[in-house]
Amino acid sequence: MNSLRIEPAVTWGTRRQFINLPAQIHARDSRWVPSLRCEEKRLLGFVPGHPLPKEKPVQAWLAFRGKQPVGRIAASCCLAPQNPSNQAVGYFGFFECFNDPEAARLLVQTAAQWVGQHGLEYLRGPMSPSINYSVGVLTNGFDRQPSFQIPYNPNYYEELLVHAGLRSVQELYALEIFRDHMSRNVDRLERVGNHFSGRHSVRFRQLNRKNRHSDLQLFLSIAQQSLMSHWGFVPLSEREQKRLAIDMSWLVVPELLQFAEVNGQVVAAALALPDYADRIREIDGKLFPTGFFRLLMGKQRIKNFRVVATNILPNFKRWGLAPALIGRISRIALSMGAEKLEFSWIAQSNPLSFGTIENGGAQRSKTLKVYEAACAELLAYTGNGTTVL
Incomplete structure (x- = not known):
């Protein structure tokens, strides 16, 4: 087998x-x-328009065997000063790899070294x-169709990351x-929600x-306020919010x-999107020159939907707004001919939201996992015949 090396993705090639x-x-x-x-x-900073602030850098690398790329990874420093539990955490993402445990381990080590150099x-x-x-690696639900903006990967990725020390x-x-x-x-959801929310006008x-753009920024603002105590919370910068609202x-x-x-x-908001996954596959992820129009043209014909978020300000979480909003979204989706709703994702550490959706008749279909380890611990794993440039 060819020797393994890591190169930063800094050139056009x-x-x-x-x-x-x-x-591939x-x-x-x-x-x-x-x-x-x-x-x-x-998002990687390969082209102008990077939404992340300059103090949140992103660095990408490739793993090669000979001239053939066999894996990739990126690391970022998205600090969250409002949440002390995140102050010492850096992130890796954009992970893709052939079934090559040595390459995966070295990619993770490279990311860990870079994150450690940034004081994390x-x-x-x-x-x-x-x-x-x-977010995450798919570990269960490979028999389900991939969804818009939800990771989908080979079933060996979990083993690669665990083998790397995560x-x-x-x-x-x-x-x-x-x-x-x-x-x-849907009737039961709306009835439960209205029983509580009806008391409060x-x-x-x-x-x-x-006022599309201002309402979308309002939605993002409600989301940020409602998630401040959520596991792993990282606040969106003003620039990120503007970019997301445009997209x-x-x-x-x-x-x-x-x-x-x-x-x-406004104390709560819920959003569902047409599941654009099939459209994105058809255009091979390329919006230009015609992909953008093919993606959006006739989107009313899409019959699967993804419920992206149901966010409620902290002081209003006991008002029954979640079932009321989910009931409304479900009824509207049904009127549009919906065949399926997917609620994704809901964190294991958020049993209240999970229970509300499950009580509404939904069943678990996919599991994703997030991994973590101390940088020093990851760097203790050694590999042979490697070169880090």
Whole structure:
């Protein structure tokens, strides 16, 4: 076997290899959905428009055997000063690798060394590049179709990461419900929600088409406030919020972004998106020159939806707003001909949300895992015949 080496993805050629490698790894898997290439390049800083602040750098590497790339990884320093538990944590993400344990181990070590050089004690991931984007490794649910923005990978990835010295620190779940069960459960969800929210004169409304961008930024603001105590929380910068609002404006269906207001104040929001996974596979993750139009054209014909978030401000979490919002989203999706709703993801450490969705008739369909280890511990693993440039 050829000797193994790591190279930073800093030239045009290595960055191109970094972006193209997943297609080679998943070449025989017809289920696989590529990332949107322009978005991945932007998050990695390969092209202008990087949404992360300068104090949150991202560095990418490739593993080679001879001239052939066999794996890739990136590391980032997304500090969260508001949450002391995250102060010493750096992240790895964009992980892809052939079934080559030595290459995976060296990639993880390289990320750990870089994170340690930035004064951080632990390496956590995959988070590409933080918890606000693509998170986790799929470990269960390989028989299910991949979903929009939910990781999908070969079933050996878990073994590669454990072999590299990482340990699971959090499980993330996807739950799904099909049309027949939705029809039977939506009335009950709305009835439970309205029983509580009706006492407080709660008003529901959808995204305002005329104020689309301000409503999307409001949704992101509610999400940030509601998640501050959530495991792994990393705040979005103002620049990230603006970038996400722009990106979401093309994808969102106004009726499927629902707000709950109390005395004119928005206190909760829920968002479902059409599952664009099949469309992204058809355009091979390329928005240009025609992919963008093919992705969005006739999106009303998409019959599977992903419920991305149900966020409630802390003082209103006991008001029954979650079942009320989920019931409204479900009813609207049914009116659009929905065949399936997927709720993803819900953290293992959030049993209240998991229970609400499960009580609404959804069943667990996928499990993803996030891994972590001390950088010093990871670097104690040694490899032979390697060169780190």
